[in-house]
Amino acid sequence: MRAVIGRLRRRILGAAEADDITLGQVSVLTRLADRAGVTVSDLAASEGMRHQSMTATVAPLLASGLVERRRDPHDGRRLLLVLTPAGRRRVVEGRQARQEWLAGQLEEKCTEEERRTVIEAMTVLERLTRD
Template identity: 65%
Template sequence: MSESPARSAVEASQRIRTVVGRLRRRILNAASAEDITLAQVSVLTHLTRSPGRTVSELAAADGVRHQSMTSTISSLHTRGLVERAPDPTDRRRMLITLTAEGHRRVAEGRQLRQEWLTGQLQDRCTEEERHLVIAAMTVLERLTLD
């Protein structure tokens, strides 16, 4: 039988999940233009990391239904941010990729997110607190290593 986790481990786990989730939403909202939804930002981000994905793959990556992802992709296509092309190995499948404008919007969003978070750290934290954040990130990074 395994030992119960330390109370501090349980509390740290709960707080990390809460804060990381809230911070992620705030960062995304800070950089989100009025004409683009968080779901669309997520798709653009996925396509930056892994271009040429199918609607099914994107839906699975975001944890949404195929129908919802189809709607999101259609909206992005209408705005000229993504394009569809037949898969060269299976012409029945359509691969989604970013257009030049899509790449530009992703880069712009990254810059806005960086500026927002930098501003928050500058305006709301002392120098000592910023160093504590850096130290905490070192610990959190260790949790993500395999």
């Protein structure tokens, strides 16, 4: 199951066809869109990466203007990563492309009964992701 979910995740992320950023960077942008400012350490922990690896992943996003650093309003010593307007647009466009790809795949390759089965399975998988 883990292998299949991993392959599906890569295919869905790849559906946005972002030639200028990696799948890891797409994942970072998506996480930042869902959270209001996080540290590199927080991102690294959520992605299961080392801090140094996440710093290398984030650097091109900063350089391209998709992400920026801001001082934490509650602790001025901490720097938070936030999406820029360009980064937010990128996330919205990517989500739309991925949603269209997945809907197309389900329509093209699955029967109505299989689509219902996928929806039922998603309910169970969603329950597994809750803390």
